[in-house]
Amino acid sequence: MFKEETEQKSLFDLELDHEDMIEVPEEYLQVRLADMEDKETFTGKPQTSGINVREFETENFDENGEMIMRKVYQIRLVLVNDEEEQYLDININLKQNDYQIQKVQKGSVLFDFIQSILEIENKGRTAGKNVFRNVNLKQFTDFINNNIEVMTVRNIERHGRYNFNSFQVIQLNNMELNI
Numbered sequence: 505m506f507k508e509e510t511e512q513k514s515l516f517d518l519e520l521d522h523e524d525m526i527e528v529p530e531e532y533l534q535v536r537l538a539d540m541e542d543k544e545t546f547t548g549k550p551q552t553s554g555i556n557v558r559e560f561e562t563e564n565f566d567e568n569g570e571m572i573m574r575k576v577y578q579i580r581l582v583l584v585n586d587e588e589e590q591y592l593d594i595n596i597n598l599k600q601n602d603y604q605i606q607k608v609q610k611g612s613v614l615f616d617f618i619q620s621i622l623e624i625e626n627k628g629r630t631a632g633k634n635v636f637r638n639v640n641l642k643q644f645t646d647f648i649n650n651n652i653e654v655m656t657v658r659n660i661e662r663h664g665r666y667n668f669n670s671f672q673v674i675q676l677n678n679m680e681l682n683i
Contacts, residue, residue, distance in 0.1 A: 526551045526582045533590045537669035540659040545674065546592040548583030550655040552645040555579055555601055577601045579645060581617070583655055592657065594671060603642040610634040613670045616660065618644065620672040624679050652676050 535546065556578055564572045577598040584591045596613050598605065608615050610633075619630045621644060648655070656675035662668050674681040 526553050526580060528582060528584055528591045529589070531589065532584070533588075535590050535592045537592075537594060537659050537671060540669070542661040543658055545656055545658050546583055546585070546590075547654060547656040547675070548585035548590075548592060550648050550652050551582050551584070552648050553580040553582075554645075555598065555603070557601060579641070581648075583657065594657070598641070603640060603645075605639040605641055606637065608636040608639055611662070611664075613668070614641075616670045616672055620674065620681055621647075621676070624673065624676050624681050 540546065558576045558578065559573055560576070561571045562574050566572055577600060578595045579598065581594040581596060582591055583594075594613075596617055598614065605614075608618060610619075615636065618636055618639060619633075622629050654675065654677055655673060657671045658674050660670045660672060662670050672681065
């Protein structure tokens with residue numbers, strides 16, 4: 505009797521995988537946090553990307569006069585608003601190419617993102633905390649991609665040694681942040 509193989513072997517070494525891609529209609533207007541006013545909100549259907557690596561030139565040079573390149577690891581959070589035909593595109597920087605993060609400090613976009621979700625989930629949980637340890641970021645991105653139909657974020661202008669825009673998640677489906 506002929507035995508049919510259920511798994512075919514390949515000549516090529518690679519891992520087969522599926523990663524959800526962020527889908528936004530081309531005609532939609534892109535909005536960034538820097539385009540928004542302090543405390544302005546944006547509502548839409550959220551999607552998160554996997555970890556992306558971006559490499560860019562710095563203004564610094566090495567001992568050979570070559571421009572120093574810098575790698576940045578980040579995930580994207582995109583909120584698509586079909587009624588307004590806009591999408592908010594947020595880059596969340598990571599220190600390394602890994603979902604397991606040992607230390608997330610207050611004052612970063614990633615901290616604001618995690619804190620606001622934890623506060624929606626369990627009010628008061630993060631009161632007085634300024635560091636999150638051993639964060640599995642994949643749990644947060646999977647939660648958003650698989651469970652959230654509507655998300656509202658509020659822009660936060662941060663001023664200090666560096667000026668930048670961050671955000672708080674203030675609504676997940678019908679749950680709201682009360683700060």
